[in-house]
Amino acid sequence: MTRIDDTFARLRAAKRKAFVTYIMAGDPDVATALEVMRGLPGAGVDIIELGVPFTDPMADGATIQLAGQRALAGGMTLEKTLQMVRDFRADDNQTPIVLMGYYNPIYNRGVDRFLADATAAGVDGLIVVDLPPEEDSELCIPAQAAGLNFIRLATPTTDAKRLPTVLQNTSGFVYYVSITGITGAAAASAADVAPEVSRIQKASGLPVVVGFGINTPQAAEDIASVADGAVVGSAVVKLIGAGRPVAEVLDLVRALADGVHRG
Template identity: 60%
Template sequence: MTARMDKRFAALKAEGRPALITYIMGGDPDFETSLGIMKALPDAGADLIELGMPFSDPMADGPAVQMAGQRALKDGQTLAKTLELARRFREGDTETPIVMMGYYNPIYVYGVEKFLDNVIASGIDGLIVVDLPPEMDDELCIPALAKGVNFIRLATPTTDDKRLPAVLKNTSGFVYYVSMNGITGSALPDPSLIGGAVKRIKGHTALPVCVGFGVKTADHAKAIGAAADGVVVGSAIVSQIAGSLTKDGKAGPDTVAAVATLVRGLATGVRAARLVAAE
């Protein structure tokens, strides 16, 4: 599984462009629609997929992602069903890396060993668990790495050079640079500051550095992609889903197509980023 992610980043580096990493909440607005969206992402231009695990207390998520989680939970989405989403996706796509993203509580309740075994069986390549700091690596990070599952860590503008080595010590796959302090879906930061931050992180690691928070348009993706190995888009996608729903919160006839259209535009921006980087 680590090989699938490493292979994807190596191919993108050879191509001379950053990755487009798209986030969706598992089960939003329902299981089958979520699976349809997930299947549509690679053809629309997504290079990696972040699959959210819905949780009732998502402290780091902004309103759009929180609402997506609530819709999923209301429809009966569970951690087991989110693993099943990945497994179903893998039946038709063996190349696109999948990263599960969420919080530790549902994993702890599920059971770490059982969870990791099912992660592997479902074809998931990596984990982002936002509320597990390096000091808690023994809980999940070390067991995941021992089984060949990438453990991706977040770095922020306040992660200084003294803290970075601890953050990066057991990180694999890529580093997710959260380009601002605050919740997901906030305003886009100054792209000129991101280049310096990415360079600073790269002084501590050979891993790809991918940047997220606030990316909503192709122009955003182009600007961020010029300075990073990957661009992460989440809130804009879940907002697109929300805007396509019927009045009673159900999937509309154009829900999957609406997401694919947005992602195609973002992919255009990411693919243009290599031109900026080369100038």
């Protein structure tokens, strides 16, 4: 049982949905990003997605791309991202942390070294958006063996033929991308999402958390009402990018969390 498994079991017992928040490591600087990260659990976040900045973030919209550029310009690296996790774990040993990013930085570090360092730092799961299931031997299977959940994305174009392949080595939860396209590009619709979530739940037996296109408390509540949880990233990252005070960022997170937990 990972922290992610424990969190979903606890939420299920309480009949609550999971609120997952994404922030970019090192945006706009390490100190501010760590201050935001440390404030997320108190603002109602159940699982933290920590973005690893990368030079070619093909799945991300402008808001997340700019966050990555700011972080990279400030000297953020994979090692410094892992250090953020270590620093967070000094005060919080319960909140799950999922690293979300791309394979290149992991490959450059070396898979074995990365997995050893990530587990030691306190990482619980990985979302690596450019590694398809056909490449599971590269990272997914070694990550599972190291005790990390490997979380896969399913999308509106993941049909019945493709879905079993996508789910074959997935654990922790399934991240359902509610729209076609990049992050922050459109609004998610609960009516469209509901049948897809049900289909994936039945096929996987795992919680299904919905992300992309959720940027208001009402939208978060609507999506959470038909899923096991909701992810918000761009709306939070946009405030950080605008240079708003950490307290204001956490106020938005709290409002979004309240919406999800009403769902």
